[in-house]
Each structure stands twice: as structure tokens, then as C-alpha cells.
Amino acid sequence: MLSRRHVLAVLAAAPLAPALSGCAASNLPDPIAAWRTPGAGETDPRRFALAHAILAPNPHNRQPWLIELVGDSEFIFRADLERLLPATDPFNRQIVLGCGAFLEVFDLAARANGYRAEITLWPEGEPQPLLDARPIAHVRLTPEALVKDPLFDHILARRTNREAYQDRAIPDDALEAMRAAAGDAVSFNTSTSGALREDLRRLAWDAFEAEILTPAAYQESVDLMRIGAADIARHRDGLVLDGPMIEFARATGLLNNEIMADVNNPMVKQGYEAYRPLALNAPAFAWITTTDNTRATQIVAGRAYARMNLAAAGAGIGMHPWSQSLQEYPEMADLMVEAESLMNAPGDARVQMFVRVGYARQVGPSPRRGLAEHIAA
Ligand SMILES: Cc1cc2nc3c(=O)[nH]c(=O)nc-3n(C[C@H](O)[C@H](O)[C@H](O)COP(=O)(O)O)c2cc1C
Numbered sequence: 001m002l003s004r005r006h007v008l009a010v011l012a013a014a015p016l017a018p019a020l021s022g023c024a025a026s027n028l029p030d031p032i033a034a035w036r037t038p039g040a041g042e043t044d045p046r047r048f049a050l051a052h053a054i055l056a057p058n059p060h061n062r063q064p065w066l067i068e069l070v071g072d073s074e075f076i077f078r079a080d081l082e083r084l085l086p087a088t089d090p091f092n093r094q095i096v097l098g099c100g101a102f103l104e105v106f107d108l109a110a111r112a113n114g115y116r117a118e119i120t121l122w123p124e125g126e127p128q129p130l131l132d133a134r135p136i137a138h139v140r141l142t143p144e145a146l147v148k149d150p151l152f153d154h155i156l157a158r159r160t161n162r163e164a165y166q167d168r169a170i171p172d173d174a175l176e177a178m179r180a181a182a183g184d185a186v187s188f189n190t191s192t193s194g195a196l197r198e199d200l201r202r203l204a205w206d207a208f209e210a211e212i213l214t215p216a217a218y219q220e221s222v223d224l225m226r227i228g229a230a231d232i233a234r235h236r237d238g239l240v241l242d243g244p245m246i247e248f249a250r251a252t253g254l255l256n257n258e259i260m261a262d263v264n265n266p267m268v269k270q271g272y273e274a275y276r277p278l279a280l281n282a283p284a285f286a287w288i289t290t291t292d293n294t295r296a297t298q299i300v301a302g303r304a305y306a307r308m309n310l311a312a313a314g315a316g317i318g319m320h321p322w323s324q325s326l327q328e329y330p331e332m333a334d335l336m337v338e339a340e341s342l343m344n345a346p347g348d349a350r351v352q353m354f355v356r357v358g359y360a361r362q363v364g365p366s367p368r369r370g371l372a373e374h375i376a377a
Helices: 004-013 045-053 093-112 150-154 172-182 194-212 215-223 229-235 244-251 266-273 275-280 295-314 330-342
Strands: 065-070 074-079 115-121 137-143 187-191 225-227 239-241 284-290 318-321 350-358
Touching: 045 065, 045 093, 045 115, 045 137, 074 093, 093 115, 093 137, 093 150, 093 295, 093 350, 115 295, 150 295, 172 187, 172 284, 172 295, 187 194, 194 215, 194 266, 194 275, 194 284, 194 330, 194 350, 215 225, 225 229, 266 275, 284 295, 295 318, 295 350, 330 350
Parallel strands: 225 239
Antiparallel strands: 065 074, 074 137, 115 137, 187 284, 284 350, 318 350
């Protein structure tokens, strides 16, 4: 029998939201089925590309993507307003980035399948300051023999990797590949040594801790924690806690969402403290900035992020966003000012993504709800 101390030690070693290594709970859907041969057997090119698009990175794995198919070759893309993150993303900026990532992966898959995706953004205007029912995009596919973008080949290998990263330098050509993938519409920057990296390490941790100590922000994450295989399979979204020790702790009542909500619980404290060395030993950071923060720009930034994450996957390099210091709620205001100063985003410019980069153990894919959940009947 494992001792309580042993369980605590293992939980402490497991970051709050490790990527899913694959689990099957009887009579429940397979949470990683969407990653197996996406689009296989689909004759509708929209469905083929959409089956890839749902594998895009997105905040808290909310997967807030709604599709209304129109005619034979078009669809309307909307955000699912039931799947926003009001506490940590009060102006829906990150949700829109995740929608941009979705469109990028869609475009890569359509192109690889011999179709041009004509994407008209915000056809009824940009919703501000909050998203509403208006469409994010109208999309039309037309057959055309286009050159496949090599990033398409990394869609199934792309991950958010929250493991500890090795103390190993990232070759310049790998950073260049990420910069090239992000493209010219955003500014891509890195810090791999020196005083700036030290400041960014501290910023990443301070903001992470500030978020945990902000009740509404932390509770939003707790509500989205899926604890153990059955919970994960039921929801197939959110922040995943899995593995044998988690199952054990859940089964014995040591761990549940209520317990996770208590930041003074020693086990919870140990769990989040496991993130401290991840920030403070980060071998490198990368970030993207934009010159403004319109909805169209947020889509551009999300597309750029998907591409740099895919390029990192292609180079065998892990990537892990630390978005806390970029979040627009009052308790984060001072750290956000610091983030924008350290990462040089003056005036209307915005840091859109801030990520840790490095070599790490491979992790499995995170859950997906499956294509049928996104397409209006
Ligand atoms: C805009 C945005 C912000 C994100 N912020 C964080 C973050 O702060 N911490 C984190 O661990 N992951 C973050 N992620 C990664 C998502 O949690 C991840 O994409 C999602 O859980 C799905 O997992 P996958 O990328 O492995 O498919 C972010 C992703 C996006 C697109």
C-alpha cells in the first residue's frame, strides 16, 4: 500500500495539468480518439480539414469552436459562448487566439488535401469588448493544387509540454524555424540567457503564483480540472490530471475538485510548487507581439502561435505557454505592466503569447471532444 506521504510526493512531482498519456475508461468515449488518423474516410473536404483543426492548441483546452456547414463548400465559424474563460480572459483575447490557431490548422489541412481556404474574418464586424454571437469567420473551400506546407506533417506530434526542460541550448536554426513559421505579421522574440531570461523566469513564476492566489482566477481552473480517467473521458476538455497516483488519490478521497480549490491544503500547495522550478530553470522563452490588439490581430497571433508550436514539434522541441502575466484582470495589472516592459510592447502593442521552450520528455496528446461536438446539426 502506498503511504499518504508517497502520494503527496508523487502529486508534487506531477504538475497540475500534465498532458494525457492515454487512458480508457470503460463505456466512456476515448478522450484521444480525435488524434488517430483524423479525417480518415471523410469525403467532405471541410470535414477532413475540421478533423485536423480541432487538434489546435487553445486556452484551458476549452475547444470553443462551433461550425455551421453551409451548402457544399462553405461554413460559418463561431465561438461557443458557453466555453469562455471570463475570470482569466475577461476580454476573450485568448479564446480568440485559440480560434486563430483552429483556422490555421484548418488551412494547413485544407491545403494538404488540395483545397484553398478563403477565410473572411468577422464578416459582421468585430465584437468588442466581448465576443457575441456574430461569426468569427466565413470560410469557403475551392479545389486547387497548392504546395503542401511542411507544418501539416507535425499536426499530430504537436503538444503543450509541461514537463521539466533539460538544461540544453536550443540551436539557432531551430529558433529560426520557429521565427519563420510565426511569420512576418507578428514579432517573434526569444531570450536564451542573461539578465532578461532571469527576469522572465521570475515573471513567469510570480504571475503563476499570483493567479493561484486570486480566488476567481484559480477557481476557474479548478472547475476545469478533470481528475482521473473517467472524469477525463466524460469531459474530454479542460485541465487533465491523470496517472496511477491520481487515480489512487481520487479513489481514496485525497483528491477532488473541492480539495484542489483549497490553496492552503498542503497537497495542493506542493502540487503548484512543482511549477516553480519549471519557471525558474526555464532554458529559454519565446514570445510574440503585435502592434495592436484588434480581433483580426488576435486571430493573426493565434495562427502564428499554432505555426510556431508546430515548428517546435518538427524540431523535437517542447513548448509551454505561461499566459498568466498577459491576462487582463485587475489583480494581474502590475505584472502585466512588467511583462509588456520586459518584452518590449509599448503603447498599443501587445504581447500575445509568452512560452517556455526546451528539450523534454515526450508527452501524450491532450483530450478532444471530437468533431461531431462542434458541428451544428
Ligand atoms: C492562448 C493560449 C493560452 C494558453 N495558456 C496556457 C498557460 O498559461 N498554461 C498552460 O499550461 N497552457 C496554456 N496553453 C496551452 C493549452 O492549455 C493547450 O493548448 C490545451 O490544453 C490543449 O493541449 P495541447 O496543446 O497539448 O493540444 C495556452 C494555449 C493558448 C492557445
